[in-house]
Amino acid sequence: MVRTSPMASRRRAVVSETRHLLFTVTPGAFWIFIFLVLPSAYLMGVAFMTNGPYGLPQMPLSLDSFERLAGVGFLGWSPGNLYTLLRSLWQTLVSTVLVVIIAYPVAYYITTCREKWRPILLLLVVVPSWTNQVIRAFGWMNLLAPGTPLSSLAESLGLVAPNMGLYPSNFAVTLGLVYNFLPFMVLPLYAAFEKLDTAQVQAAQDLYASPVRAFWHAVFPQTLPGLLAGTVLVAIPAFGMYVIPELLGGGKGMMLGNLVANQFSGSSNWPLGAAGAILMLIATFIGLFAMRRIGKRLGGGEEVVI
Amino acid sequence: MRKRTLARGLAGIWWGTLFFLYVPLFVIVLFSFNSANSTAVFENFSLAWYRRLFDNEQIINAFGNSLVLAVSSSIIALVIGCLIGYGMYRHRHRKLGWLIALIYLPIVLPDIVFGISEMAFFVQIHAWTGLLEPGLGTMIIAHVTFQIPFVALIVYSRFVGLDPTLFEAAKDLYASPIKRVVHFMVPTIKPALISAFFLSFTLSIDDFVISFFTAGPESATLPIYIWSAIKKGVTPEINAIATLMIGAVAMAAIFSMLFNRQGRR
Numbered sequence: 001m002v003r004t005s006p007m008a009s010r011r012r013a014v015v016s017e018t019r020h021l022l023f024t025v026t027p028g029a030f031w032i033f034i035f036l037v038l039p040s041a042y043l044m045g046v047a048f049m050t051n052g053p054y055g056l057p058q059m060p061l062s063l064d065s066f067e068r069l070a071g072v073g074f075l076g077w078s079p080g081n082l083y084t085l086l087r088s089l090w091q092t093l094v095s096t097v098l099v100v101i102i103a104y105p106v107a108y109y110i111t112t113c114r115e116k117w118r119p120i121l122l123l124l125v126v127v128p129s130w131t132n133q134v135i136r137a138f139g140w141m142n143l144l145a146p147g148t149p150l151s152s153l154a155e156s157l158g159l160v161a162p163n164m165g166l167y168p169s170n171f172a173v174t175l176g177l178v179y180n181f182l183p184f185m186v187l188p189l190y191a192a193f194e195k196l197d198t199a200q201v202q203a204a205q206d207l208y209a210s211p212v213r214a215f216w217h218a219v220f221p222q223t224l225p226g227l228l229a230g231t232v233l234v235a236i237p238a239f240g241m242y243v244i245p246e247l248l249g250g251g252k253g254m255m256l257g258n259l260v261a262n263q264f265s266g267s268s269n270w271p272l273g274a275a276g277a278i279l280m281l282i283a284t285f286i287g288l289f290a291m292r293r294i295g296k297r298l299g300g301g302e303e304v305v306i
Numbered sequence: 307m308r309k310r311t312l313a314r315g316l317a318g319i320w321w322g323t324l325f326f327l328y329v330p331l332f333v334i335v336l337f338s339f340n341s342a343n344s345t346a347v348f349e350n351f352s353l354a355w356y357r358r359l360f361d362n363e364q365i366i367n368a369f370g371n372s373l374v375l376a377v378s379s380s381i382i383a384l385v386i387g388c389l390i391g392y393g394m395y396r397h398r399h400r401k402l403g404w405l406i407a408l409i410y411l412p413i414v415l416p417d418i419v420f421g422i423s424e425m426a427f428f429v430q431i432h433a434w435t436g437l438l439e440p441g442l443g444t445m446i447i448a449h450v451t452f453q454i455p456f457v458a459l460i461v462y463s464r465f466v467g468l469d470p471t472l473f474e475a476a477k478d479l480y481a482s483p484i485k486r487v488v489h490f491m492v493p494t495i496k497p498a499l500i501s502a503f504f505l506s507f508t509l510s511i512d513d514f515v516i517s518f519f520t521a522g523p524e525s526a527t528l529p530i531y532i533w534s535a536i537k538k539g540v541t542p543e544i545n546a547i548a549t550l551m552i553g554a555v556a557m558a559a560i561f562s563m564l565f566n567r568q569g570r571r
Contacts, residue, residue: 017397024393025405028386028454032408035451036420039427043419046426105319112316120563127559128327132529134514135548138536139330142337142545147347179326211312240416242515247536257418264422264519274426277419284416 047274057270065271069279081259088255092239095177099185099234100227107189122190129183137176137247144172168250176244185230192226228295236287240280256280331552338545355546365547368531372511375442375527379449380506387457387502394458395465412452421519424448428520441522448520449513453506460505464498
């Protein structure tokens with residue numbers, strides 16, 4: 001007769017738990033590893049290879065693609081890529097600020113409505129973003145093209161040159177980005193406003209704080225977690241946007257995403273595109289990290305969930 | 307007095323924003339019924355563009371591709387994601403940081419980097435082995451990759467919300483693990499399974515960038531078809547397909563509104 005010691009049975013339990021962990025987690029972990037981690041690692045490797053005759057990567061390893069990305073070409077240095085990078089940063093900044101300015105009153109307005117209506121109002125804000133982004137950009141192409149009422153109005157006001165229309169332009173890209181990302185800011189801000197402690201606002205008003213000061217000292221700090229979450233949801237995807245600048249921006253409205261994508265189609269240069277992708281990843285992770293730090297410092301210990 | 311102007315200002319901003327959000331969609335719907343080949347001037351009401359739409363075999367194919375892609379990727383992602391979600395719950399006391407990082411990777415990676423790295427990888431593997439030829443297969447792989455995290459997180463949070471003693475009870479009730487899964491696990495997490503499936507489905511239908519880069523010559527989905535049609539030149543025919551897609555979204559919105567109401571009662 002075999003007697004199992006408590007030790008052995010505990011060991012057996014650990015083994016079976018580990019087997020369970022492997023059984024449940026392995027398929028998915030493997031899937032993501034093979035179909036995302038390996039491809040990303042491959043792309044990083046490509047960035048350090050040389051551009052071959054058909055735009056495909058070749059040995060030997062070099063930093064050529066990073067030099068090209070910085071603007072060094074056959075004909076000396078050109079600022080084109082640098083402009084694209086700066087434009088991406090600028091568009092991200094402007095559209096995020098505009099989204100915040102619009103989303104604050106909208107989110108607050110929803111909380112002032114009757115509770116019964118709130119889910120429906122939120123739904124009304126979100127529904128347009130359920131349609132495909134290509135279709136939404138196409139809607140703006142229809143609206144801003146030369147000859148449309150909006151373009152004619154802008155022309156008669158002297159805002160754009162005659163017969164040019166509002167699209168393609170940098171303005172159209174900003175508009176498209178704001179349109180695309182507005183719901184992502186309204187939702188977290190609404191969640192923050194709904195939890196708002198109105199006693200603080202009341203106290204500020206009782207102390208004769210001006211509305212601006214009352215907002216700044218009593219309301220704003222309480223909505224900060226929502227604002228940060230919204231900024232992450234808006235700014236990071238906006239920086240890597242491909243569809244909107246491609247459709248609404250034209251050649252002069254190109255952003256980093258288009259620069260990267262173009263290297264894998266038409267004017268092929270895989271290593272250059274891969275270097276651009278690395279730049280985008282670095283920016284993304286710096287952005288995420290910065291938001292976490294800010295959230296931790298300003299959130300007063302309250303972890304901002306990202 | 308001041309309060310009233312503030313309230314009015316807020317309402318004004320709200321209606322202005324709604325107008326801003328719906329005007330592009332409204333214009334698409336309006337011009338899909340335009341008899342003239344123009345997106346600037348509306349002439350007469352006509353269904354001509356819809357008629358052309360249903361004769362266009364490419365569009366029908368693209369629609370079929372979209373559906374096949376969404377359904378098959380959602381089913382695969384549901385199975386794999388559920389397993390991870392349960393594993394994460396059952397072993398939540400272990401140090402699983404690497405797993406969490408792996409699961410968040412598809413979410414935080416910018417679409418364009420996601421799509422391009424998969425495309426580059428598939429092309430290279432295809433050159434070496436002849437496997438993974440660009441087409442519906444590679445698209446399904448890519449979609450499953452970005453759907454898994456969402457399924458896993460939904461299922462995980464459902465398990466976290468359950469009373470842990472339920473698991474003990476189930477262990478006492480059903481001797482075999484398979485019975486436990488069939489009679490206890492699946493029924494209890496059914497709402498999570500349903501919402502995970504629909505979320506995966508919508509993510510797949512809505513995706514353009516990742517599909518675009520992993521597609522083959524004959525596996526265009528509806529958004530890819532619309533994209534290439536726009537690139538060739540804007541026609542009211544695009545308005546007609548877009549209107550049908552907007553209609554589908556509107557139906558989904560109405561359903562979710564009714565569902566919401568029922569849930570409250």
